Amino acid sequence: MAEEKTIMERLFQELDSKTKALNEENGQSFIENLGLAMEDIYQNNRELLEQATLADRRKAFQFAYLSLMQQQEIQANHQITPDSIGLILGYLVERFTEGKKELNIVDLTSGSGHLSATVHEVLKDQTLMHHLVEVDPVLSRVSVHLANFLEIPFDVYPQDAIMPLPFEEADVVIGDLPVGYYPVDDRSHEMKLGFEEGHSYAHYLLIEQAVEALRGSGYAFLVVPSNIFEGENVKQLEKFIATDTEMQAFLNLPKTLFKSENSRKSILILQKKERDVTLSVEVLLANIPDFKDPQQFQKFMGELNEWLQQNHHKN
Structure with a gap:
């Protein structure tokens, strides 16, 4: 039986898949689309968001950001502070x-x-x-x-x-x-x-x-x-x-x-x-x-x- 995903993992996967889907639709950068994906969850997936602590949300964002860095070469000043x-x-x-x-x-x-x-x-x-x-x-x-x-x-x-x-x-x-x-x-x-x-x-x-x-x-x-x-x-x-x-x-x-x-x-x-x-x-x-x-x-x-x-x- 597969282990149940934590709220943070579910939130990360939601952000990651939404960012990639938006990227195929609009051709904007991954970073811009990550912003739009966060906005989409904030407005349309309140149930998931409200189960997540501040730390869950921040870590989900961080992992999504690091994941998109593997998809697209980003400039040095776009790196996030660890x-x-x-x-x-x-x-x-x-x-x-x-x-x-x-x-x-x-x-x-x-x-x-x-x-x-x-x-x-x-x-x-x-x-x-x-x-x-x-x-x-x-x-x-x-x-x-x-x-x-x-x-x-x-x-x-x-x-x-x-x-x-x-x-x-x-x-x-x-x-x-x-x-x-x-x-x-x-x-x-x-x-x-x-x-x-x-x-x-x-x-x-x-x-x-x-x-x-x-x-x-x-x-x-x-x-x-x-x-x-x-x-x-x-x-x-x-x-x-x-x-x-x-x-x-x-x-x-x-x-x-x-x-x-x-x-x-x-x-x-x-x-x-x-x-x-x-x-x-x-x-x-x-x-x-x-x-x-x-x-x-x-x-x-x-x-x-x-x-x-x-x-x-x-x-």
Whole structure:
């Protein structure tokens, strides 16, 4: 006798088959059709959707996304942030904002919205207002469909995240930052981390935008290249971080998540400086162990909690 499928598996199969059927009908990209498939289930298959938890729904979306990546070559900036990274980032946000009942969270370069969805899943005891900024029109539309499918509120801003943002005073900014050069020199010349000559680094400018969007003493949790503090322009970045923020932590993500040492990423945590409020801390530098090693992971959690007690005992 065949095993009965879980709700998550049924939801994934529904999404997957609907996306492929739509693809044959309309010839749009798989990603666009995944958005339409989510909308179709949201409107026409309430019975199945209402049996599914938030985690079921998000995982079904993630598996459908990974499945369609095998059908169609997709560009690098259309990759989704793996949930292992999203879950640890969500846990860090939770620990640093303990005691706050409501959070305004901005996600810069939010892509399909998967990172925000994963963080939302972790922060279940807080009321969250999500603001997602994504320049790619296909991805920003998918994130609107994802918000409906998950039934969580996303305000989606379809714009370049390095251009002036339509809000300020976020409690938290998150982002899995794309790496590369930013082509709009007129804009980068207005910014502290813009280079005087040639194109500036997009990931530097996004760090500045993240800090700019925060209220005083708010936190940024940013996924950045592990080698971000190497190279010829690093002094400019270090000066900005030292002047405008209190750097909290630089945590290397597990090696096993990346193809090579060169593509490895880390989580950079910054607190926006606020006169007479923010205090300098001893920066936490650590390697996050492989999630599959619970013993090492518990040890890391212990170190993090001890560091928080010593450096953020008022929180």
